[in-house]
Amino acid sequence: MAVGVYSLTALTLPVIPGVAGPHGRATAPAAAAPLRARIEQMDAMVRRFSDAAKAHGGGAVHHGLAGYLHRPVAGWLHTPAPEPVHHQLLAGAARLTLLLGTMTADDGHDALAQHYHLTATRMAADAEDTALFAIALRTMATHASDLGHHTRGVLHLSEHAADTARRSSRSVRAYTQAHLATAAAHHDRHTALTALGAAERLHEQADSLPGPFTAYPLAALHYQRAQTLGALGDRTGAVGAYTAALRLRTPAERHANALTRAALAESLLAQGHLDVALAHWSCFLDDCPHLHSARVGRSLEAMRQLLTPHKRYPSAALVLDRASLLR
Structure with a gap:
């Protein structure tokens, strides 16, 4: 399986049946x-x-x-x-x-x-478990988006996740609406902003226990907001949202911190703010040796490509030299 190929056509969806449980499972009761x-x-x-x-x-x-x-x-x-x-x-x-x-x-x-x-x-x-089912659908859509797939099929998967979550907690509904906003940003501005607004309202009203499948951190919502605004061409709004996400990250969230800094630096560079972008990329490089992550590796490679045209600028050359030590 490790040498297989990711496939959009494999995103077939099961349905929640009336009677659950794998075939052939023993049904005799056991001590609870x-x-x-x-x-x-x-x-x-x-x-x-x-x-x-x-x-x-x-x-x-x-x-x-x-x-x-x-x-x-x-x-x-x-x-x-x-x-x-x-x-x-x-x-x-x-x-x-x-x-x-x-x-x-x-x-x-x-x-x-x-x-x-x-x-x-x-x-x-x-x-x-409809809430978990909705989270799983959203996770599949997120994976596809992270790989650069922004097709109608991925949008429909995001819509299905949001629709499935409609009777779940506000946190789960906010979580699915936030990615619907990002997916829709590549197709329809009004739908994207409507979903983003719904996610923000639901998050404000949410009252859930902390945990990977029960809470939706505000930093993650800001990150999704940044991705949505960036896809809609609002670079200033994206920079503001990435900055808000970074401000809310804890030191223990090194992986999310690194990805957020890299995305923020890319957005800043696109606006012409090279020195500020370099400061964030420098912090990103501080985190890289501690992380085993292909996503971080892709951000590192993107940084190298974006800074190569600026390699004669001393500060950019210094960052590129540091990056060359990370293989």
Whole structure:
């Protein structure tokens, strides 16, 4: 699977059935206490692996998460359990698999990441968890957008995520509306701004517990706002939104900090602010050695290409020299 090819045509969508659960699963009841302890453990592992990826990049930790899913989580899904408990086990496994897909994409294995995302989407459907299903659809759309795919199919996937989330928490609805705004910005300005406004209102009204699948950080919303405005040609607005996102990032979010700084520097350079862009790229280079991330690597390569025409400028030459040491 690691040598496969990412495919837009593979983004086929399961539906949430009336009766869930994988075929052939044993249905005899088991003691609920050990099963619920496993659910709690999976939730804790989602937080641990998510925090590790934020600090070190998906490439540093995705193999560990894959091993945890392979054993013991896969075995737990075949443990006889009451249907409601089995649904919770499935949802926990889906969250872990979705996180694994995002980490794998960050490591540059896009076909394998797509496989994980689709698997997580099907598990969310089997678990009859509409909020998680919407999050999974949004994650697939985000992956496609990150790869530069801005087709109508990706827009429809983003619309489907937002529509599926309409009865979910305000955080989940804001999360799906924010990416709908970014996807729509490549097709229809009014739709993009309407979705962005909805995301901002929903976020203001949200009251959710902190966690990778329960909260939508304000910094992430500002980042999505910057991407939307940038796609609409509003470079000044994009710079302001990236700056707001960066201001809200914590030191522990090194991965997000690096990507935000790189995007901000690109936007600043496009406006002709070379020195300010160089200052942000210098900070970006400080983070790079700590991160195992293909996305960060792509931002590094973009920086090199954008600064090459300015290589005779001493400050730009210094940044390029530092970048040459990062291979």
